[in-house]
Amino acid sequence: MTAKDELDRFLHTDPRDVGCDQALRILHVYVELVLDDESGAEAARRYPGVAAHLLSCGPCAEDYEGLLLAAREIGM
Amino acid sequence: MPPIDGPAGRGSTGPGDETGRWLTARSGDGPAREQALARLHELLLRVAHAELNRRAGRHPITGPELDDLANQAADDALLVITAKLGQFRGESRFTTWAYKFVVLEVSSKLGRHFWRRPAVALDALDWDQLPDRFGMSPADHAERNDLVTALRTAIAEELTDRQRQVFTALVIQGIPLDALVVRLGGSRNAIYKTMFDARRKLRAALVANGYLACPARQAKLDPHDARRS
Numbered sequence: 068m069t070a071k072d073e074l075d076r077f078l079h080t081d082p083r084d085v086g087c088d089q090a091l092r093i094l095h096v097y098v099e100l101v102l103d104d105e106s107g108a109e110a111a112r113r114y115p116g117v118a119a120h121l122l123s124c125g126p127c128a129e130d131y132e133g134l135l136l137a138a139r140e141i142g143m
Numbered sequence: 144m145p146p147i148d149g150p151a152g153r154g155s156t157g158p159g160d161e162t163g164r165w166l167t168a169r170s171g172d173g174p175a176r177e178q179a180l181a182r183l184h185e186l187l188l189r190v191a192h193a194e195l196n197r198r199a200g201r202h203p204i205t206g207p208e209l210d211d212l213a214n215q216a217a218d219d220a221l222l223v224i225t226a227k228l229g230q231f232r233g234e235s236r237f238t239t240w241a242y243k244f245v246v247l248e249v250s251s252k253l254g255r256h257f258w259r260r261p262a263v264a265l266d267a268l269d270w271d272q273l274p275d276r277f278g279m280s281p282a283d284h285a286e287r288n289d290l291v292t293a294l295r296t297a298i299a300e301e302l303t304d305r306q307r308q309v310f311t312a313l314v315i316q317g318i319p320l321d322a323l324v325v326r327l328g329g330s331r332n333a334i335y336k337t338m339f340d341a342r343r344k345l346r347a348a349l350v351a352n353g354y355l356a357c358p359a360r361q362a363k364l365d366p367h368d369a370r371r372s
Contacts (some may be wrong), residue, residue: 141190
């Protein structure tokens with residue numbers, strides 16, 4: 068990937084991106100959809116704005132990964 | 144940014160048996176409620192430890208300090224959960240909903256902890272860091288220099304003071320977003336939105352000046368890569 072590609076990828080914004088507040092509000096639902104379908108396709112289909120946000124926001128993606136792991140590994 | 148999309152998750156299935164037991168125990172009084180809260184705190188503490196350990200390479204906290212931070216996160220999350228219990232709508236298992244709050248507490252506390260490191264001044268900028276932030280290879284020397292110059296110009300000319308402050312803090316200085324929230328105030332969402340708008344403006348400027356391909360043209364050239372268009 069060239070320097071131009073890297074910069075372009077970083078500056079790219081997705082108009083479907085719902086932002087942190089809305090993504091975090093529904094994150095527990097999103098995570099359980101991913102637990103049911105590990106590909107994440109169903110979660111992304113139902114919540115494309117959240118999927119777009121998680122691709123772009125490092126802190127929310129980090130919280131998503133942590134919650135997914137907790138729900139999968141610790142559960143009840 | 145658009146409103147959230149999609150149906151309300153698992154709302155139609157309602158809480159499962161285990162979730163129902165949690166809610167019954169927690170809404171009562173006396174020893175059963177105390178036991179349920181103690182059990183929940185134990186689970187939250189496990190999640191906090193797991194989360195701090197998962198992020199181990201990205202923070203310097205170890206030993207008793209890590210245990211203390213995990214306990215604080217579990218304590219604070221339990222307070223939030225107790226206060227928000229009426230907002231739980233059965234869209235997921237109760238524990239998944241509850242764990243979200245302890246994960247968020249861990250993020251927030253790591254953001255605060257960042258500023259305990261040796262001084263990081265918001266106005267100390269090292270623009271030489273910029274190529275590395277985007278993984279630009281030194282092999283692309285000429286292209287790299289052109290892009291960095293164009294980007295610096297766009298940052299200076301296109302962004303508001305606030306956007307410039309947030310962009311440089313996150314990108315040039317590498318300050319974590321949650322730490323910047325602590326320093327600048329506001330919320331993660333507000334800082335993200337500021338950065339989102341800055342990225343959009345910078346990309347538009349670089350496209351207008353011929354440094355990046357315009358989205359429509361790029362889509363025609365690369366129809367299989369929708370994210371890039």
